[in-house]
Amino acid sequence: MPDFVISVLIDAPVSEVFHFHERADALALLTPAFPKVRMISRTGGIEAGARVELRVGVFRWVALHTAYEKDRLFVDEQIHGPFETWVHRHEFEALGAKTRLTDRVAYELPGGSLVNMLFGWIVNLGLGNMFAHRHRVTKEVCEKHSTSEAL
Numbered sequence: 001m002p003d004f005v006i007s008v009l010i011d012a013p014v015s016e017v018f019h020f021h022e023r024a025d026a027l028a029l030l031t032p033a034f035p036k037v038r039m040i041s042r043t044g045g046i047e048a049g050a051r052v053e054l055r056v057g058v059f060r061w062v063a064l065h066t067a068y069e070k071d072r073l074f075v076d077e078q079i080h081g082p083f084e085t086w087v088h089r090h091e092f093e094a095l096g097a098k099t100r101l102t103d104r105v106a107y108e109l110p111g112g113s114l115v116n117m118l119f120g121w122i123v124n125l126g127l128g129n130m131f132a133h134r135h136r137v138t139k140e141v142c143e144k145h146s147t148s149e150a151l
Contacts, residue, residue, distance in 0.1 A: 002120045004127045007102040008135035012142035014094040018071045020142050022046055032133040046074045084108040103131055
């Protein structure tokens with residue numbers, strides 16, 4: 001199964017970075033302009049058992065949050081959507097006054113290993129662009145908030 005892993009160092013405490021992800025508007029803030037994403041429904045936040053249904057381009061995407069450890073991690077898994085398998089771990093590591101945020105996505109495209117070998121690079125390219133945007137927004141919001149609290 002292909003894996004995608006990307007990390008960013010954020011100059012803000014882990015509690016603040018994690019709290020940003022708990023905000024009701026976090027998904028909207030973290031979603032890039034393309035592909036177009038529309039929220040259909042949502043139950044809960046990011047805790048285990050929470051569910052979100054999205055329209056991503058032409059796809060209906062339903063994710064279920066399956067794990068939650070405050071200030072450490074949360075996990076969402078696709079239960080309906082374009083991938084055969086999709087498990088996204090959001091990991092938060094406290095480094096003193098800073099935080100390392102790591103996103104790990106294990107995915108599998110429909111069609112088996114040959115399809116994954118031929119087209120996985122396209123998925124990784126798209127994920128790279130999406131998470132570059134997400135990490136940039138997270139840094140901007142959390143570092144700005146952390147700086148304004150210090151003043």
